Amino acid sequence: MMKIEKNSFNKxxxxxxxxTIEEYKLINENEKIMIGVSGGKDSILTLHMIHNYRKKMDLNFNIEAVCIDEGIAGYREEGIKTARKNCEKLDIPxxxxxxxxEWNYSLDEIHNLYKSTCMPCGVYRRYLLNKISDEHECDKIATGHNMDDEIQSFLMTFARNDQNKFPKFGPKLSKIHExxxxxxxxxWRLPEKDVGIWCVVNNIPIHDEECPYSVTSLRSDVKSLLNRLEEKQKGTKNNIFKSFMKTFTLKQEKVKLNSCEICGQPTAKSPCKACEMTKEISELITHQQF
Structure with missing residues (x-):
């Protein structure tokens, strides 16, 4: 195993x-940043890096964190504990x-209603991340997406020919609704393996278990494929990342968003996907009871 020199690696x-923060102007003075923290390595590193950035650069901006509890028994509880431990250490609310x-049911209670449990989970998590951040009057939501995540999302979008999502790639999205x-x-430019190494060499507590529902997702298959390719040909992931950075430089269009007629959250089409799904789940649950 290759020996890691802690100080140089941390640097x-x-x-x-x-x-990445400075080049793309991700954080500005006097902003309030909400960090989505699951307890996993990526979100925990994001939490520590933004905290370190504020401290070392002597900048004035506020940091909060939010942890979304999907309701996955035997899994999410440990993630919440880890999130609390790290936030308390850094004095971040x-x-x-x-x-x-929010909806009166957990993910465990609806996991068998869809072919992939990740679909309703993703819709609801994104909804709550935005709702809580908006209620707390935050200017940005920082997520733990690393370089591998971005490559996976890109290839998934490419495979689905979902051209509307290409402009959403990149380290920063514009504000398109109040x-x-x-x-x-x-x-965004940090490989996943380096995220894991940083947590280990710095002895940072993380929740290192795989979500039990992740095997149902397309992302899981794409991740495995990319890891096999990287093992056979080192540098494959980085080459893909560089390629789509140069090729897909589509500008984020100013899409006109409306407000959901049910919940009031921003959406391109009313009702929003979360409310539409909630109605669908309610009907499926009622059907199962008869």
Whole structure:
């Protein structure tokens, strides 16, 4: 196993993340940044890097964190504990909000209603991340998407020919609705393996278990494929990343968003996907009971 020199590795990670933040102007003075924290390695590194960036650059901006509790028994509880532990260490306020509180059912209770459990989970998580961030009057939502995640999302979108999503790639999204909080991705150029190494060499507590429902997702298949290709030909992931950075430089169009007629959240089409899904789930649950 290759020996890692802690100080030089930490310097490399910080330079990678700080350069992305500065080059793309992800964070400005006097902003309030909400960090989506699951307890996993990516979100925990994002939490620490944004905290370190504020401290080392002597900048004035506020940081909060939110953890979405989907309601996955034996899994999410540990992630919440880890999120709390890291937030308390860095003195960052944490809000925990659940599917159960918002919709009166957990992911476990609806997991068999769809072919892939990741589909309703993704819709609901994105909805709550924006809702909580908007209610807290945050300027940005920082997520833990790393370089591998971005490559996977790109290939999934490419495979589905979902051309509307190509402009959404990149480390920063524009504000396109007064209640839509823009996303930023400080780890955008950092490989996933380096995220894991950073947590290990710095002895940072993380929740290192795979979500039990992740095997149902297309992302899981794409991730496995990319890892096999990388094992056979080192540098494959980085080449793909560089390729789509140069090829798909589509501008984020100013899409006209409306407000959902049911919940009031921003949406291109009313009702929003979350409310549409909630109605569908209610009907499916009622059908199962008879």
């Amino acid at each position: 490399y990670v910080e330079e990678n993340v700080f350069t 944490l809000t925990v909000y659940s599917f159960k509180k 209640n839509m909080v823009p996303r930023i991705k400080p780890l």
